[in-house]
Amino acid sequence: MTTTPPPDLMHSHSILLAGLAGFFCALVFSSVPVGPINLTILNEGARRGFAWALMIGLGAAVMEVIYCSIAFTGFSSFLDLAAVRATLQVGSFVFLLFLGSKFMLAQSVNVPTSLDHASARLEAKLDKKLHPRSAFMTGFVRVMGNLGVLLTWVIMAAYLMSHETSLSSRSWVADRLPAKIACVTGVALGTSFWFLILSYCVSRSHGKFSQKTLLRMQHFSGFCLLLAGIYGGLRVIWLLTRHRA
Numbered sequence: 372m373t374t375t376p377p378p379d380l381m382h383s384h385s386i387l388l389a390g391l392a393g394f395f396c397a398l399v400f401s402s403v404p405v406g407p408i409n410l411t412i413l414n415e416g417a418r419r420g421f422a423w424a425l426m427i428g429l430g431a432a433v434m435e436v437i438y439c440s441i442a443f444t445g446f447s448s449f450l451d452l453a454a455v456r457a458t459l460q461v462g463s464f465v466f467l468l469f470l471g472s473k474f475m476l477a478q479s480v481n482v483p484t485s486l487d488h489a490s491a492r493l494e495a496k497l498d499k500k501l502h503p504r505s506a507f508m509t510g511f512v513r514v515m516g517n518l519g520v521l522l523t524w525v526i527m528a529a530y531l532m533s534h535e536t537s538l539s540s541r542s543w544v545a546d547r548l549p550a551k552i553a554c555v556t557g558v559a560l561g562t563s564f565w566f567l568i569l570s571y572c573v574s575r576s577h578g579k580f581s582q583k584t585l586l587r588m589q590h591f592s593g594f595c596l597l598l599a600g601i602y603g604g605l606r607v608i609w610l611l612t613r614h615r616a
Contacts, residue, residue: 385541389550392531392543393557394564397435399595400523401565402588407513409569415506416573423506424573428566430510436559438514438521442528443544443551463530467600474593477586534603 401409408431416424496516503512514520531543531554544554 385545385547385550386553388541389531389544390553390557393439393554394561395557396527396531397558397561398565399592400527401435401562402592407517408510408566411509411513412566412569413573415509416570419506421570421574424570425567426506427510427513428570429563430505430507430512431514432510432559432562432566434511434514435520435524435562436555439524439528439558440555442521442524443532443555463526463533464600464603466526467530467596467603471593471596471598471600474589475597477589477593530599530603 408427412424412427415427497512498516501508501512503509528544532546534542544550
């Protein structure tokens, strides 16, 4: 005889799951070394030291959390529609496979995307308008002008809210405010943790990161994205098989 867990326990489990999902997603995406923030920290940290590099990272983390919050607020009213949910599952699966393969097969750390030129123009306009002087504002404006960050979190929000975990029938991030807040908090902690590590390593090594090291970091991020995409695809296939049965 099976017993249903108490509501409080289920609620706590969904919040913990959402927080962990946000933390690890932030670690994977933040550790892609070709991003403008990571490159800025690598360059500025070598010249100005740990504190300056860390403040750039914290500014970037704040803007990334804002973009993440925007992404999660856009799906609440759509996930109840089966067609929309299925579209989000397939779309996020294709996106993760594409991006993961691109990073995994890269031969250099410079892997341009179709959004790079548009992001560069937007960032130039923001620099002229806001004139960031401090390290914090430099990181903040760099992420604000990076359209890829917003797109990434839109896709990840769709993935986390539309895909169920393998251990339960609940999605990684439940369509409830506490779970969304927990996930965004996890993103804030994961992003800040990565920039803390990167700033410390850059200041200690004086920016002497070899291309080989950066490429390995990129390959690892791509591998994680591929795993997430494959898991999502297999989950969709399993659900379709179960529905037909």
